[in-house]
Amino acid sequence: MLKNITLGQYFPGDTIVHRLDPRIKILVALLFLVAVFVVRTMLGFLALAALFILIIALAKIGPVTILRSIRPLLFIIIFTFVLNILFYSGQTIYWQWGFLTISKEGIEKAVFIAIRLVLLIVATSLLTLTTSPMQLTDGMESLLKPLKKIKFPVHEMAMMMSIAMRFIPTLVEETDRIMKAQTARGAEFDSGNLLKKAKNMIPLLVPLFVGAFKRADELALAMESRCYHGDEGRTRMKVLHLKRADVWALVLMLAASVLFMVFL
Amino acid sequence: MPLSVTKLNYFYMTGTPFEVQALKDISLTVSDGEFVGVIGHTGCGKSTLIQLAAGLLKPASGTVMVNGEDINASGYDRKLLRRTLGVVFQYPEYQLFEETVGRDVAFGPMKAGMTEAEAEKNVDTALELVGFEPAKIKPLSPFDLSGGQKRKVAIAGVLAMDPQILILDEPIAGLDPLGREQFMELVKKLNDAGVTIIMISHNMDGLADYASRIIAMDHGEVYADGTPKEVFADLDKLKKVGLGASESREAAAMLKARGWDIPDDIIKKDELVAAILKLSEDGKC
Numbered sequence: 001m002l003k004n005i006t007l008g009q010y011f012p013g014d015t016i017v018h019r020l021d022p023r024i025k026i027l028v029a030l031l032f033l034v035a036v037f038v039v040r041t042m043l044g045f046l047a048l049a050a051l052f053i054l055i056i057a058l059a060k061i062g063p064v065t066i067l068r069s070i071r072p073l074l075f076i077i078i079f080t081f082v083l084n085i086l087f088y089s090g091q092t093i094y095w096q097w098g099f100l101t102i103s104k105e106g107i108e109k110a111v112f113i114a115i116r117l118v119l120l121i122v123a124t125s126l127l128t129l130t131t132s133p134m135q136l137t138d139g140m141e142s143l144l145k146p147l148k149k150i151k152f153p154v155h156e157m158a159m160m161m162s163i164a165m166r167f168i169p170t171l172v173e174e175t176d177r178i179m180k181a182q183t184a185r186g187a188e189f190d191s192g193n194l195l196k197k198a199k200n201m202i203p204l205l206v207p208l209f210v211g212a213f214k215r216a217d218e219l220a221l222a223m224e225s226r227c228y229h230g231d232e233g234r235t236r237m238k239v240l241h242l243k244r245a246d247v248w249a250l251v252l253m254l255a256a257s258v259l260f261m262v263f264l
Numbered sequence: 265m266p267l268s269v270t271k272l273n274y275f276y277m278t279g280t281p282f283e284v285q286a287l288k289d290i291s292l293t294v295s296d297g298e299f300v301g302v303i304g305h306t307g308c309g310k311s312t313l314i315q316l317a318a319g320l321l322k323p324a325s326g327t328v329m330v331n332g333e334d335i336n337a338s339g340y341d342r343k344l345l346r347r348t349l350g351v352v353f354q355y356p357e358y359q360l361f362e363e364t365v366g367r368d369v370a371f372g373p374m375k376a377g378m379t380e381a382e383a384e385k386n387v388d389t390a391l392e393l394v395g396f397e398p399a400k401i402k403p404l405s406p407f408d409l410s411g412g413q414k415r416k417v418a419i420a421g422v423l424a425m426d427p428q429i430l431i432l433d434e435p436i437a438g439l440d441p442l443g444r445e446q447f448m449e450l451v452k453k454l455n456d457a458g459v460t461i462i463m464i465s466h467n468m469d470g471l472a473d474y475a476s477r478i479i480a481m482d483h484g485e486v487y488a489d490g491t492p493k494e495v496f497a498d499l500d501k502l503k504k505v506g507l508g509a510s511e512s513r514e515a516a517a518m519l520k521a522r523g524w525d526i527p528d529d530i531i532k533k534d535e536l537v538a539a540i541l542k543l544s545e546d547g548k549c
Contacts (some may be wrong), residue, residue, distance in 0.1 A: 174358075180320045181359040184351035185421060186343065186375030203371065206361035210407065 011129045017059035018130050021246040022139030025127055028253045032123040035257040036116055044264030045115050051256055052122050059130050069125040070118060077117045084110035133165045142240055155231035163219070171212065178207050267317060267349075267429055267460070268293035272326035274312055274484075286312040288484040290326070294429075299451075299461045301471035301492070304481035305506040310464050313481070314431050317462070318351045330429070347376045350427030354434045357414035365391075365409075365417050366402030372425040383424070390424035391417075394450060412443050423454075430454060432463040436470065448474055472496065472510035472531040480507060493529045512536040524548075 012018075017025075035048060056066060070077075090105025131139070141158035148154050179189060182203045189200055228234075274287040286309045294300055304310045315321045317328055319335045319342070328335050335345050350372075353359070362368035369390060373383035388398040394416040406417055419435070432451070436444045448470045455461045455474075465471055471478060471492060478495040480488040482505040488495045496502070496509035499517050508514060509531065516530040516539070525548060530536050 177353065178359060180315065181351070181353045181356065183320055184318055184346065184353070185359070185372035185425070186346045187371075188375075203359075203361045207358050210361075211358055 010132045011061055011065060012132075013060055013130065015059050015130075016245065017055060017126075019245070020130075020249055021240055021242055022131050022135040023143050023240060024242070024246045024250050025131055026136070026139050026143060027250060029123055029127040031253060031257050032126075033120060035261055036119045036123060038261040039264060040112075041264050044260050045112075045119065047260050047264055048119055051260075052119065052126065055126055056122075059126070061129055065129065066122060066125060069129070070121050073117070073121055077114055080117065081110045081114045084113055134162060137162045137165075138236075138238065138240060155234075167212075167215070170215075171208070174211055175204065175208060178204055178211075266293060266295050266329075266331065267462075268329045269313075269317060270327050270329070272313070272316060272328070273324045274309075274316060274321065275324050276312075278324070286484050287316070287323075290484070290486060292479065292486060292489065294460060294462060296460055297455070297458055299455045299474060299476045300463065301475035301478045302462065302464045302481065303466070303468070303471070303478060303507055304487070308481040308505075309484040310481050311433055312484075314351070314433060314462065314464060318349055318431055319345050320351070343377060346372075347425060348427060349429045349431065350422040350425055352419055352422050352430070352432045352435050354437060355415075356418035356422070356435070357411060359418055359421070360406040360414060363405060364402060365404050365406050366398075368406050369402075369417065369421045369424050372421055376425050386424040386426055387420075390420040393423055393453075394420045395446065396420070412439065415439070427459065429460040429462070432461070432465075434464050434466065436465065436467060444470065468496070468508060468510040469512070469533075472512065480505070492531050496531045497528045 032048070032052075039045060039048060056063075085102055085106050086100045088103065088106035088109050089101050090103030090109075092104035093101055094104070095102040128136070137158045140161075141154055144152070144154045144157075183189070185203075187200065187203050189204065190197070192200065268291075270291045272287050272290040273285065276282075276284050276286055290309075290313060302310045302313070312321065316323050319328065322336060330345060330348060333340060335342075360368050362371060366387060369387045370383045373386050374380075378386065387402070391398040391401060396413075396416065401417070406414060409417065422430070430451075435451075436447050439447060444467070451461055451463065452474050463471075463475070475492055478488070478490065478492050479486060480495060480502065487505055488498075488501065492510075496513045499509055499513070502509060509517075512533050512535065513531045516526045516528075516536055519540075520526045520528075525543065526539055530539055
């Protein structure tokens with residue numbers, strides 16, 4: 001029943017974009033986010049879009065995959081678009097009805113915001129599509145390391161994130177199994193009104209939580225019996241090393257973004 | 265309540281490059297009162313088959329008929345199916361969720377539309393069947409019980425629906441030898457009372473002792489189908505797909521390979537013992 005859910009967007013590949021250091025990719029993605037907000041002209045957006053398309057092509061990601069990543073947020077994009085058109089009061093008014101106005105400035109603003117949202121999604125998707133969740137958490141942990149100075153539990157956060165991600169497919173499988181078992185006992189999960197539906201979830205949720213807690217206990221025990229004791233003195237299987245390509249990528253992207261932000 | 269499937273096909277991950285055909289044109293009929301053991305190595309499609317038979321998955325093509333009615337037809341009453349056909353999954357103890365054992369076991373019967381009095385009666389009978397004293401166990405929380413007890417309660421939850429066909433997916437995995445023995449006895453008792461049993465199991469000894477028919481599956485197809493004696497007779501055929509027979513059958517085959525005059529239809533321990541005793545009485549060993 002739940003087999004068709006795809007979790008995480010990672011799209012395995014072996015391109016120059018995939019091979020980049022995750023830290024660089026996170027930094028560049030952040031840079032892009034800033035650029036998307038700073039750029040205020042159509043030309044600037046076009047330049048950013050061209051840059052993103054170039055990266056998409058380099059990473060050999062199909063256009064369908066990118067469009068699919070936009071789809072979940074399509075509603076929000078359309079919603080803000082319509083809201084901006086109707087409620088932004090500009091100078092050149094085309095149509096007015098009560099407090100609803102359609103003006104030239106309103107349309108411009110709406111288009112700008114829509115483009116901005118799409119570019120934001122594409123920029124973040126570029127990161128998640130080409131970086132595996134494990135690499136992402138490794139990169140995050142490495143980037144956030146300075147925060148350890150102020151006692152922020154960086155390693156623990158990263159470990160929690162990777163464990164959570166590791167167990168999503170397991171939980172999905174378990175949900176599927178319990179759903180089937182309860183369905184066989186006559187439980188229904190998709191009928192009735194909202195309240196009834198919520199009540200119908202109890203036979204699914206209780207065993208799911210019981211199982212999850214039990215699993216957490218067992219995992220903790222397994223980790224401890226393999227001498228896991230947090231960050232201190234822990235070595236890594238995959239140590240992140242900056243390569244020349246990584247530095248170049250960062251420099252190039254930084255230059256491009258700054259160029260766009262300043263001149264366009 | 266015969267159960268029959270015709271030309272059943274099923275795929276996983278349809279529409280992706282990872283698509284696998286889990287079942288290929290499976291057709292078979294299980295008659296009333298049979299005790300069918302389904303064997304096959306992991307991934308051969310046996311779990312998929314029983315889930316399709318129980319109406320928990322929809323076939324890509326083919327039909328599943330329970331008592332002459334197509335269970336995937338649009339007008340079919342699913343509640344009727346749930347009452348007719350009970351399913352015990354692997355590790356059924358994970359399906360417990362209610363505050364008390366009594367309420368958990370009553371969940372299925374109530375969902376099937378029984379009155380409270382009827383459900384109560386069925387709950388007591390089911391709990392007794394699996395070896396509990398209903399009055400003692402009912403007020404307890406299922407989460408305070410031991411693993412083996414939990415499993416029994418979960419099975420009682422299925423039995424309380426009074427199914428005419430009982431499908432079991434590896435029900436004895438993880439039980440101790442005594443628990444296994446007791447469980448197989450229970451299934452036998454149900455079978456004797458007229459319940460059709462379809463049981464997936466890797467425990468060939470249990471199947472040799474109790475099943476009336478064995479279906480071996482391989483790569484989504486029926487590989488062998490017959491009485492335990494027939495299916496276990498051809499050991500080489502079973503080994504080819506990573507299966508084996510009961511220990512007694514294997515032991516008999518080993519003795520035969522060493523020149524003993526032992527027949528190929530020995531599958532149970534007492535049969536083996538009898539055959540060896542006979543040989544020693546005849547002075548042949």
